[in-house]
Amino acid sequence: MFEFTIFKKDAQTSARTGQIITAHGTIPTPIFMPVGTLGSVKAIHQHELLDPISAKIILGNTYHLYLRPGTDLLKSAGGLHKFMHWNAPLLTDSGGYQVYSLASKRKIKEEGVVFQSHIDGSTHVFTPEKVMDIQRIIGADIIMAFDECPPYPCDYEYAKKSMGLTHRWLKRCCDRFDETHELYGYRQTLFPIVQGSTYPDLRKESAETIRDMNRQGNAIGGLSVGEPANKMYEITAEVCQILPVEKPRYLMGVGTPVNILEGISAGIDMFDCVLPSRNARHGLLYTWEGIININNAKWKDNFEPIDAQSKAKTSQIYTKAYLRHLFKANEITAMQIATLHNLSFYLSLVAEARNQIEKGTFYTWKNSIIQSLDFRL
RNA sequence: GGGGGUGCGCCGGAGCUGGAGAGCCGGGCCAGACUGUAAAUCUGGUGACUAUGUCUGAAUAGGUUCGAUUCCUAUCACCCCCA
Numbered sequence: 001m002f003e004f005t006i007f008k009k010d011a012q013t014s015a016r017t018g019q020i021i022t023a024h025g026t027i028p029t030p031i032f033m034p035v036g037t038l039g040s041v042k043a044i045h046q047h048e049l050l051d052p053i054s055a056k057i058i059l060g061n062t063y064h065l066y067l068r069p070g071t072d073l074l075k076s077a078g079g080l081h082k083f084m085h086w087n088a089p090l091l092t093d094s095g096g097y098q099v100y101s102l103a104s105k106r107k108i109k110e111e112g113v114v115f116q117s118h119i120d121g122s123t124h125v126f127t128p129e130k131v132m133d134i135q136r137i138i139g140a141d142i143i144m145a146f147d148e149c150p151p152y153p154c155d156y157e158y159a160k161k162s163m164g165l166t167h168r169w170l171k172r173c174c175d176r177f178d179e180t181h182e183l184y185g186y187r188q189t190l191f192p193i194v195q196g197s198t199y200p201d202l203r204k205e206s207a208e209t210i211r212d213m214n215r216q217g218n219a220i221g222g223l224s225v226g227e228p229a230n231k232m233y234e235i236t237a238e239v240c241q242i243l244p245v246e247k248p249r250y251l252m253g254v255g256t257p258v259n260i261l262e263g264i265s266a267g268i269d270m271f272d273c274v275l276p277s278r279n280a281r282h283g284l285l286y287t288w289e290g291i292i293n294i295n296n297a298k299w300k301d302n303f304e305p306i307d308a309q310s311k312a313k314t315s316q317i318y319t320k321a322y323l324r325h326l327f328k329a330n331e332i333t334a335m336q337i338a339t340l341h342n343l344s345f346y347l348s349l350v351a352e353a354r355n356q357i358e359k360g361t362f363y364t365w366k367n368s369i370i371q372s373l374d375f376r377l
Numbered sequence: 378g379g380g381g382g383u384g385c386g387c388c389g390g391a392g393c394u395g396g397a398g399a400g401c402c403g404g405g406c407c408a409g410a411c412u413g414u415a416a417a418u419c420u421g422g423u424g425a426c427u428a429u430g431u432c433u434g435a436a437u438a439g440g441u442u443c444g445a446u447u448c449c450u451a452u453c454a455c456c457c458c459c460a
Contacts (some may be wrong), residue, residue: 037414059413097413105415118415149413193413224412232412253413274414281417282410297407327417328406335417 002141002189002216004029004248012363014240014267017354020217020248022089022141023186024081027056029248029269030353032260032346033091035277037061038068039084042277043332043339046086052311053343054351056088057141059272062134063095063126067117071137079139079184091272092140094131096193096221097253100149108148110165128172132180132190139184144219144252145173147193152226159197166195167209174213191250193221194239198231207242218243219250220268224259233262240267257286257349257373261366264353276346280338283327286345290373292320294338299324306337312344 006018020027034041034049036058041049049055060080077083081090098115099106105116112127128146135143147166150159170192177190192210196202210218220239223232236251243249250270251263260271276286283295287307292299294306299320306315306323314337326334356362 033413035414042414043417061414064414091413093413098415100413102415144413147413219413221413226412250413255412259412271413273412274416275412278411278414278416278418282419284411293408295408330417332417 001187004217004246006246008358010265010357010362011360013265013366014237015264015353015357015362016267016269017357018248018269020089020269022057022189024087024089024141025056027089028351028354030260030264030350031056031270032350033057033059033270033272034343034346035059035272035274036084037064039065039080041339041343043281043335044277044343046084048340049086049343050088052313053340054311054347055343057091058086058088060090060092060138060140061095061098062092062131062138062144063098063115065092065138066095066134067119067124071134074139075137075183079137081139081184089142090138090140091142092135092138092144093252094135094144094146095126096144096147096149099147100151100225103151108165110168112146112169113148128169129176132173132176136180136183136188139182139188141186141188142217143177143188143190145170145190145192147195147221149222149225150195150197152198154197156197156199156202159195159199159202162197163195163202163206166193167206170210170213174215189216191215191217191219193219193252194243195222196235197222198227198235200235200238203235203239204242207239211243215247217248217250217270219252221252223251224254224273229259229262232259233266236263236268237266257346258370260346260349261353261370264350264357265363265366271350276342277339280342281335283334283338284342285338286342288345288373294320294324295327296324306341307345310341310344311348312337312340315341315344 001023003021006016009016018029034055039060041058074080074083099113102118105118107114112125115124117124131146146169148162150162182188192213192215194206194210196206240249248269249267251268253273254263254271255273263271283293285292285294288309302320304320306318306320308316310316323337356365
């Protein structure tokens with residue numbers, strides 16, 4: 001099951017509110033999706049994702065889950081939803097990002113990618129067909145095509161070649177997906193991914209190719225890999241012009257709070273990023289007053305709440321000095337409190353964006369937020 | 378009271394028994410980085426200054442020596458043994 005409905009389109013930008021209905025629940029858009037690579041959003045319990053974070057959908061990763069715990073176990077568990085006791089929507093990334101992030105441990109061929117496991121060095125071949133099969137077994141509501149995420153900078157010839165490969169792999173993904181069926185009694189859907197590096201003509205060609213595959217939703221990949229933010233915004237806007245209005249658009253791996261607000265303006269409906277969760281574990285907190293590094297000495301004796309405006313109770317009741325102490329003492333609760341905080345902030349940010357779009361005040365609100373706060377782009 | 382041992386930069390350790398070092402390894406502390414998670418990780422800094430260099434420095438004060446963290450003397454602190 002997969003339905004996308006648009007509620008309201010913003011007058012001044014391409015932003016819109018809406019909802020995605022999946023077999024495991026309804027997702028209001030625009031939405032931020034916390035990343036739970038290994039079947040766990042690090043430092044957070046599933047019940048905390050529901051309350052106070054209000055996550056409506058989270059990510060898993062095909063490559064990581066395939067290596068550990070493996071498809072046999074996931075199959076006997078009845079899929080990832082049951083295995084991790086998450087009864088809400090799930091999306092799995094295909095392993096395309098690992099083609100980029102594990103570049104030193106893989107070889108790209110027409111047939112697929114040969115990986116050396118980062119865990120034990122063993123060799124594994126990922127083909128588009130195999131990635132579809134694995135994602136059938138994992139059982140996420142939304143699954144991603146197997147693509148190559150090229151690095152930045154990337155010369156034109158390579159970007160063009162890589163895009164062609166991603167498109168040929170996409171055809172194979174679609175064919176395999178369409179000729180197989182779900183394993184656990186509910187429908188899954190497959191999102192294709194636009195590539196083309198930072199070259200407008202390649203992005204245009206890729207967006208048209210992806211549009212013409214006519215899937216139920218579309219993704220933009222290969223951004224936030226080190227290119228200037230303005231480049232990301234330009235490409236996102238250009239690609240959104242081509243991708244169908246009536247289908248959800250997913251900007252993969254993005255980003256900072258400002259990246260997300262600009263993405264929403266361009267017409268993006270879905271985001272995911274490790275920044276809020278990873279930065280939380282490293283002591284970086286997002287608040288409505290900007291970014292703070294809780295490890296900094298200036299918070300040593302600050303007995304104000306971590307963030308009185310947070311939806312997370314722990315951020316209201318504990319002080320900055322206490323959280324800093326927990327980080328300095330390397331207490332597990334430090335990372336729990338900080339992750340709870342950052343993910344609550346991200347989900348509040350997109351909730352407020354939806355609210356502002358509904359009210360028709362999104363454009364001025366967005367600009368004032370970006371101007372007044374230091375979110376380091 | 379007698380004998381022996383050890384003393385260096387925030388801490389611990391190694392090393393140095395005449396050619397030194399603002400040095401090595403941990404830790405702490407201070408910063409920075411992180412974008413579809415090889416990440417509770419990684420990088421840098423941690424005597425002073427007029428700063429790609431210069432100066433001071435090995436418990437404290439002297440001494441021997443071309444040259445001393447190293448040898449000698451005294452003092453101080455701590456540790457061990459004996460009474």
